[in-house]
Amino acid sequence: MKSMDTETRRVGGAVKSMTLEKRNCGSAAQCGKAMALAFVVLLLFLVTSFAQQIGTLTTQQGAMPARGTYAIRNARIVTLTGPDIENGTVVIRDGKIDAVGVSINVPAGAQTIEGRGLTVYPGMMDAATSLGLVEVGQGANGTVDTSETGELNPNAKAIIAVNQHSAHVAVTRVDGITHAVTLPLGGLISGQAAIINLVGTTPMEMAVVPYAALVINYPRLGGRRGDFGPEQPAQDITAALAADERQLDQIRKLLRDAEAYGRAQDAYAKDSTLPRPDRNIVLESLVPYVRGERPVIMRADREAELRGAIKFAEEMKLKPILLGGDDAWKITGLLKEKNVPVILTGILSLPLREDDAYDTLYENAAKLQQAGVRFCISTGDAGAEVRSLPFYAGMAAAFGLPKDEALKAVTLYPAQIMNVADRLGSIEKGKTANLVVTDGDLLEVRTHVRYLFIDGRRVPLTSRHTELNDAFKNRK
Amino acid sequence: MGKRKIVAHILLLSLISAGLLSPTALAQQPRPENPSETLIRNATVLTITHGTLLNTDVLLRKGKIAAIGRDLTAPANARVIDATGKYLMPGIVDCHSHSMLDTVNEGTLAVTSMVRTRDVLDPTDVDLYRELAGGVTTLNLLHGSANPIGGLNTVVKIKYGRPIEEFLFPGAMPGIKFALGENVKRSSNPNLPGVTRRYPYTRMGVEEVIRDSFTRARDYKKSWDEYNAAVKRGEKNLLPPRRDLQLEPLVEVLEGKRYVHAHSYRADEIMMLINIANEFGFKVKTFQHVLEGYKVAKEIAQHGAGGSTFADSWAYKIEAYDAIPYNTAIMARAGIVTSVNSDSDERARRLNLEAAKAMRYGDLSEEEALKLITINPAIQLGIQERVGSIEVGKDADLAIWNGHPFSVYARVSTTFIDGDIFFDREKDLAARAELTKERAQLEQAEPNRPSAGGRPPQAPRGRRPSHDDDDVEQGERP
Missing domain, CATH: 2.30.40.10 (Urease, subunit C, domain 1)
Known part of the structure; x- marks a missing residue:
């Protein structure tokens, strides 16, 4: 189903039926009719291919x-x-x-x-998509490569699975989004995000930064509700907190292992008389992140998760970027103090709580901007709706974000947060x-x-x- | 929903016991002040049916639009709103919503025309208020899409805060939900060994179920027609046919007394229903979603059906892979009465921008694009004499916007239904400090404090469930 070129398909079909017609014509009259039809079809074919040459080089094939x-x-x-x-x-x-x-x-x-x-x-940049990793979500598992199985997959790299010929790519860019972060979604440590240009024939031709950030799903009380998953049974709060802590420990342990691994490899590189540490590609992939050389995107929405993520990043000396940030407006002081940037994905979501003001998430960005918090605006969409990015920023501007800031929130700010403002934005x-x-x-x-x-x-x-x-x- | 209500009741009781509120005080809470006349001054008026009027006054009286013009006067006790620099447009009509439904699908049978959304309406659903804040005043509350023939709809005005009876749109045409394609086939249900799948399982079966239902409905109608004719002739000792609540609504469809709103995606299934409808002699009033309507726009127009579509959702499942944002413009140009709907509590809040997308994709004129969320959906629900445009004599269901509603930078200042204010941004802002205080008090109230030794409170769940029948979102979101 992917990357169908309708124009070509249509023309191809017509040409095929023309030959059939010729072979089957019994009488001269029928033959004449078939010839006339064939001529029209041929003309159509010529016009179409000519049009394609001058105006519409076929984009879908990448x-x-x-x-x-x-x-x-x-x-x-x-x-x-x-x-x-x-x-x-x-x-x-x-x-x-x-x-x-x-x-x-x-x-x-x-x-x-x-x-x-x-x-x-x-060009606009959406800093949190899964562009190229999923073509059709529901009922088409064969086209979904967002979530690896298991909880800890730091070495799952989005750039490996990006389908540069996905129809989503062209659909997104023709609305002015020229580059994006594409990130894996599953487990506790989802993998590594890439920054891609929305053009290219191979993944590496698209890559601006192939391994741009590690993605961690900060544990969420009560679990994360998939849109189609059954509602989680209610847990009491003590049990839920303990479960979160256990999950956090899983992440902590792996990051510490990676730290130790990096030290051992460095030591061996300097002194080959030391026992040779085995190579481990999973731990190796984490080394730049535990050393703070590359950012870690941590998904967190509620206040407790955001605070927890900031604390955890501090403890592990990570370079955090918060993703989601629905409650970020509640902790602007802390975000400013720790200089932690936020990729806001919830501008057009319904507010988290029933008693939240109707515009809580519309005006989230304005509140961060007023407090001097670094932020950018994203659709947080897997791919099909990333093209609506400008309207997310526009809605934030309707609710207090100055227009020029709204524009920067989808161009310059995501580039700054993802460390590519020297090249983009x-x-x-x-x-x-x-x-x-x-x-x-x-x-x-x-x-x-x-x-x-x-x-x-x-x-x-x-x-x-x-x-x-x-x-x-x-x-x- | 039930649990949320229980919590609310506990909070209420705690307030009462804490002496913060007395039950009588609650009962006597004054309604928002709503004088019988309102004069909206000096607005840019998007009438929809008679163009855009600059610097124009609109007078509302007793729930209706009483006058439109310049330098109108109002009696001394009227509310006067200065709308200089602002836009006045009709309240938005959302032709596909599941807001305020406690449950959306009766999914156990293929034909559930005996069930009614009217029986499951929750007037306290807070998303209704959020929709009012997006300038929406009327909703077509549809049954879900689990069955070829689903339940009965309810058309409401969003009179949030009022008793449920006041929500019901007087005189709206009764309707029924039909559905075709993957949802009906239950394609996303796992195929478990030993479990019999619900019939139908293919688009062939869907056609057969609908055909069978209307064949039975035709017989049923005949029985009643014969019975009624016999009664008329004065025959005695007649036995009336047994009432069949499943077939009654289908008879109403055959008689043109009930509108069919048919969830559909692919061109083939759209054609299938048109053919059945033609054969049995009824009209499909709207194809809902109708994502491939652009492929068979000619046939839809010929049949006389409307199209109520998403502005641009696509690729969330295979049958939505050929959906294009140009669908709206192509259908409208083919002469189809076309609307843009939400099918989502979230999207309903910004239908103004969804309609504007028909100008971005397909270059529909502003005039035509405005109709997509006003007069066109009103026609699709049989309420076009009451709402959908700003004309003298129509219901005073309106919204004041601080900019052109098609601008991404615009937002709603005030929303009226029947001349009463149901959303006002200034009032909303002014009430926030008080609400924050109230929340703090509630959190301190005895039942909400963690008690030593007792059962710990429940962990919060994820985002509160919102109503989204068609599951447009991708499974996971980054």
Whole structure:
């Protein structure tokens, strides 16, 4: 089912029926009719293939467009790290932003894009998806690679399983999301997340940072309710707390083992007369994380979980990023004090508690921003709905988050939190050319994306959805 | 739900015993102040049926829209709201909801037309309030999608805080839920050895079940018609046919007195139901979800059915893999009365943005897109004479927005139903300090303090269950 090219499929089918018709025609009249039909079909085929050549290179198969030299002129440019440029030029070359400003010389041979009335934004980044790891959730297990079996899987790497040809990839990017974190979901230690560009023919062509963060599900009182799982039987609080503590101990023990493993390997590297420690790929994968060299994403929503996760990270000397953060507004002081960033995924969720104010989660981001807490906004979606990222940020802006902060919350801030702001998240000379050109405010529903660049490649604005639309919209 | 209520009762009792509230004080709690007349001044009015009116006043009187114009005057005791810079639009009509249902599916039989959502309504469901805060005033409460022929619907106005009787939408057309495809086949149920699966198990069986039901309904109707004719002729000693609560609603469908709202995804199953309906001589009022409606828009339009769809949900299961966000625009352009629904307590809070997606995907005009959540769903429920547009004489079910409702930056200031205010952001904000205080008091109340030696309290569960029949979410979320 994955990556079907409707256009091709339709044309292919028509060609096949044409040959059948020819073989079966009995009388001359029938033959003439068949010939006429064949001609029409052939014409259709030519028109379609011609159209594909000029406008719609087939995107679903994941063929990567080439890098080029482009100049977007006379556009409004929202740089984010500098002031907005009302009428300027952006030059893209060799995958990078080559120049940005008011009076920029367009290099010879550059393809120019007239940007009058359009706005250039940095591409959006969703910092918590499972893009490429799941195609169809319900009832299609064969297309789900989010959750490895067992509780402790630090060496399960999302980048290994990312299906770069997933229809979700093109569907997401044509709405202006150019890169994303894709992360595994299962167990206590789920595995390692990757940062990917939403274009590429192989996983490594997509990878911005293949092993970007470790993902830990901080134990949750009463367990985590899957959307379809049966409701957990009620536990008394003492038993539930003890169960959580046991789970935490499992994680603690593995992290300590990894610490010791790293020390033993280092010692042996310096002094080969020491007994040679066996290599262990599971522990080895954890070493950069227990040493604080790479961040650990810890999923936590309720206040107690958030506090617990911060304390645990401190105890184990981890570099934490909190994921979820529905109750983050309750502990802004602590988050600020410990300088712990939060990836908010619940903006459009129903509030946790019945007596929460109706806008508790809408205004969560505004409260973090006012308190000076580092945060970004994510859909937290497995893949299909990641394209709605701008509307999550927009809703936060409707409830108190300044508009420019809302924009940064889906561009610059996720890049900063995931340690790739040197390459992504704003329009600056030298950064990766992940750009979106729109006919309006990037976060507004009614806005259309007009041009899309990822890694300096001009990406066609087609997807499984546009192709199905094209195939059926004119059916009479 | 039951447990939550018990807890609430315990809290209430504790308050009473602590002397914080007396039972009489509770009974005498004043209703929110709602004068019989309200003048909304100087708004941008999205009438839906007569375009957008700038700097316009709207007068509400006794629950109806009494006047629309400039420089309207109101009596001295009227409530006057200055809506300068704000937008007034009709209350949103959600054509597919399971809010306030204590239970959604009677899933044991393939045909459950004898059960009624009316019997399981919980007017205290807090998500109703959250929907009001999204400008929604009317819900089509549907039975779930577990059966080819499901239970009966209820159309309500969200009169949160009022007795259940006041919720029922007067004069709304009765309806019934049908469903096709994977949910009916129970495709997600495990196939256990030794366990007989419920019939039907394929789309072939679904067709057969519906055909069988209407064949029986036709016979049943005939029995009654013959009986009634005999009574009319004055024949004596007649034995009336035995009443059949399962077939009665289907007879009403055959007689055009009850609307069919049919959950559907794929083009083939949509065509199947159209063919059966044509054969038995009834109309499908709406195809719900109708994700592949865009493939057979011509046929749906010919049949005269409406389409009530998601704005953009897709790929959550195989039969939803061909869903595209352009569906809404394609169906609307084909002449189908099209609406965008929520099927979710969460999504219902932002149907304004869901409708706007038809402008992003498919370039529907603003005028057409606004209809998707107002007059079109009203037509689909047979309440278009009462709600769905701002016209003199219609019910005063309205919402004031602080920006254009299609802007992601807009939010609702005030929501009216029958001229009374059921949500007001300023009042909501003003009440929060008091509520926080009350919560603290409740937490200190005797039954809520951990007691030494007693049974420890229960661990909190996950997120409170919300009503989402169609399980659009992926199984797990990052």
